[in-house]
Each structure stands twice: as structure tokens, then as C-alpha cells.
Amino acid sequence: MKPKIFIDGEHGTTGLQIRSRLSRRDDIDLISIPEAERRNDAMREDKLNEADIAILCLPDTASRQAMGMLGGSNSTRVIDTSTAFRTDAGWTYGFAEMERTQAGKIAGARFVANPGCYPTGAIALIRPLRMAGLLPSDYPVTVNAVSGYTGGGKQLIAKMEDEAHAEHIDAPHFAYALSLRHKHLPEMQQHGLLERTPLFSPSVGRFAQGMIVQVPLHLDLLTGNTTLADVHEILNAHYAGQSFVEVATLEECGSSERINAEALAGQDNMRLFVCGNPEGPHVNLVALLDNLGKGASGAAVQNMDLMLAG
Numbered sequence: 001m002k003p004k005i006f007i008d009g010e011h012g013t014t015g016l017q018i019r020s021r022l023s024r025r026d027d028i029d030l031i032s033i034p035e036a037e038r039r040n041d042a043m044r045e046d047k048l049n050e051a052d053i054a055i056l057c058l059p060d061t062a063s064r065q066a067m068g069m070l071g072g073s074n075s076t077r078v079i080d081t082s083t084a085f086r087t088d089a090g091w092t093y094g095f096a097e098m099e100r101t102q103a104g105k106i107a108g109a110r111f112v113a114n115p116g117c118y119p120t121g122a123i124a125l126i127r128p129l130r131m132a133g134l135l136p137s138d139y140p141v142t143v144n145a146v147s148g149y150t151g152g153g154k155q156l157i158a159k160m161e162d163e164a165h166a167e168h169i170d171a172p173h174f175a176y177a178l179s180l181r182h183k184h185l186p187e188m189q190q191h192g193l194l195e196r197t198p199l200f201s202p203s204v205g206r207f208a209q210g211m212i213v214q215v216p217l218h219l220d221l222l223t224g225n226t227t228l229a230d231v232h233e234i235l236n237a238h239y240a241g242q243s244f245v246e247v248a249t250l251e252e253c254g255s256s257e258r259i260n261a262e263a264l265a266g267q268d269n270m271r272l273f274v275c276g277n278p279e280g281p282h283v284n285l286v287a288l289l290d291n292l293g294k295g296a297s298g299a300a301v302q303n304m305d306l307m308l309a310g
């Protein structure tokens with residue numbers, strides 16, 4: 001029998017993208033509720049309990065409610081795309097390339113918390129340097145980022161696209177989370193293995209999908225006489241052989257004049273760049289991804305595949 005997959009929130013931005021990836025497959029049985037019934041709790045509870053894997057594409061509160069609907073006695077496995085469980089010890093963090101053992105942990109997990117889009121880029125850049133001992137745990141990390149506006153879900157999409165919307169946004173690019181308390185900080189800190197809370201400044205551009213996450217570092221504050229080439233070598237070795245995360249060569253990093261935030265829109269992979277003057281004194285680490293690809297729906301499908309194979 002084919003495994004039954006239910007996407008709770010399948011008519012939202014992340015859910016639709018997962019559904020379009022899964023609707024092309026014949027190795028799974030996609031179970032569904034009609035769009036008009038998407039908030040029918042009795043139907044949701046029924047499908048949640050019928051599924052082998054439930055993928056929650058809901059706001060945090062609705063994800064917590066769905067976990068309540070699952071109760072204790074069923075065997076449904078869960079991938080949650082919200083922020084609700086990403087630092088919860090009872091959940092496995094769904095960033096498969098974070099460590100060599102992480103894909104195996106996801107494969108055997110009952111509950112998998114899909115990473116946030118910005119943390120996917122930030123942790124990808126930071127964690128290997130922490131693990132190698134190059135980046136001190138108390139380093140004051142700064143993360144600067146720009147996201148496509150689909151990152152804000154249906155509500156932000158409407159504000160950006162609908163000129164008649166009461167809260168229409170006509171800016172081509174805007175900074176937000178100005179109080180520096182973005183909801184992604186706890187997972188960046190925990191899974192980035194950082195003692196200090198990072199300083200995170202996100203922004204949104206007038207494009208639908210795509211994302212750039214930047215982590216600039218002072219080389220003289222890293223351990224030893226670290227060079228830009230050393231940083232590149234650590235990242236390159238960490239992600240060697242991975243299908244969804246690739247480190248651009250130093251040649252490509254050195255010859256690129258610009259990085260286009262939309263370059264990976266519609267794709268499920270992430271590319272990392274180590275930019276700067278080879279003589280120092282700084283290095284700028286850059287992650288390029290689709291907020292709805294490796295940043296959400298692509299990663300959820302990657303995790304589902306690991307769980308089905310596990």
C-alpha cells in the first residue's frame with residue numbers, strides 16, 4: 001500500500017507548493033480536503049489521523065492545534081513547517097545537511113520541524129564554522145537578508161500585489177523586524193551553535209520567490225590566522241557530495257560581480273558563496289535559495305522522502 005500523505009494547509013503558499021511537487025508522483029497517496037473545508041476541524045482531525053505522514057503548512061497556533069488533534073494513540077508522523085517546534089527537544093530539526101548524521105535522524109524521526117527560510121541560509125553558513133572551531137561561540141554574528149514577498153504568505157502577497165488592499169505596500173524593497181526580535185532568532189542561535197543571539201536584519205523585495213542571506217565576518221576575530229580560503233575549505237568539505245547544498249568555487253566567488261536573489265527561484269537547492277578580498281580583512285558569507293524551495297516546500301519534500309525511506 002502506498003503511504004498516505006496529508007497536507008494540512010494545502011491551499012496556502014507553502015502547502016500549494018508542496019502539493020504541486022507531490023501531485024506529480026505515483027509512489028504516494030495524497031489525501032486531501034476541499035479548499036472550502038480547509039478550516040473544518042472535524043475533517044482535518046480525520047485526515048490527520050488517517051495519514052502516514054502529515055505535513056503541517058499552517059500558522060504556529062494552528063500547528064499546535066493539529067498536534068492536539070493527533071492525540072496520543074495514532075502513529076501519524078509529522079513534518080511541521082511553522083516556527084512552533086523548531087527548538088523543541090522532542091522534535092528533529094529538518095535541515096538534512098546540517099551534520100552528516102542529520103539525514104539519518106530525520107529518516108527515523110516521528111516529528112520533524114522544517115527549518116525557517118532565513119535560518120536555512122544562516123545556519124548553513126555558520127554551523128560548519130562553529131563545528132570546525134573557526135568561529136568562536138561568542139562571536140557577535142550579524143545576519144542580513146532579503147526575501148521574495150511570498151515569504152510572508154497569503155497576507156503579504158495580497159498587500160504586495162493588490163493595489164486596492166487597505167494596507168497595500170508599493171515599496172520596491174523594505175526593511176522590517178526593526179525591533180530585532182524576529183521569530184527566527186531562537187532557531188538560528190540554537191542550531192547555529194551560538195552563545196550570543198545574532199543580530200538579524202531581514203528585508204523584502206518586490207519579487208515573488210528567492211532569497212539572499214548574508215553573514216559578514218571579521219577574519220581577525222576568527223580562531224587562528226584564518227583566511228578567506230580556509231573558510232571556503234571548511235564549507236566546501238562540509239557540503240561535499242550533497243545534492244541540495246553546493247558551495248560555489250573560489251573562482252566563481254571571486255569573479256562574480258553580483259548575486260541575483262531570484263537566481264534559484266523555483267528550485268530546491270541552495271548555493272553558498274564565500275566573498276571578499278583574498279587578502280582580507282573581511283569575508284562575506286552568502287546563501288542563495290528560494291524561500292519556498294530549500295527554504296520551505298522543497299525541504300519539506302526532501303524530509304518526507306527521507307522519512308519514507310527510513
Ligand SMILES: NC(=O)C1=CN([C@@H]2O[C@H](COP(=O)(O)OP(=O)(O)OC[C@H]3O[C@@H](n4cnc5c(N)ncnc54)[C@H](OP(=O)(O)O)[C@@H]3O)[C@@H](O)[C@H]2O)C=CC1
Nearest residue numbers: 009011012013014057058059062081082150151153154296
Ligand atoms: N511562505 C514561506 O516562504 C514560508 C512559510 N513557512 C511557514 O509555513 C507555514 C505556512 O505559511 P504560508 O504557507 O506562507 O502561509 P499562508 O498564509 O499562505 O497559508 C496558510 C494556510 O493555512 C490555513 N490556515 C490558517 N489557520 C488555519 C486553521 N486554524 N485551520 C486550518 N487552516 C488554517 C490558511 O487558510 P486561510 O486561507 O483560510 O487563512 C492558509 O490556507 C507558516 O507557519 C509559515 O511561517 C516556512 C518557511 C517559508
Ligand SMILES: CC(=O)N[C@@H](CCC(=O)OP(=O)(O)O)C(=O)O
Nearest residue numbers: 081082083116117147151152204
Ligand atoms: C518575508 C517574510 O515575511 N518572511 C517571514 C518568514 C517566512 C518563514 O520562513 O516563516 P517561518 O517562520 O515559518 O519559517 C517573516 O519574516 O516572518
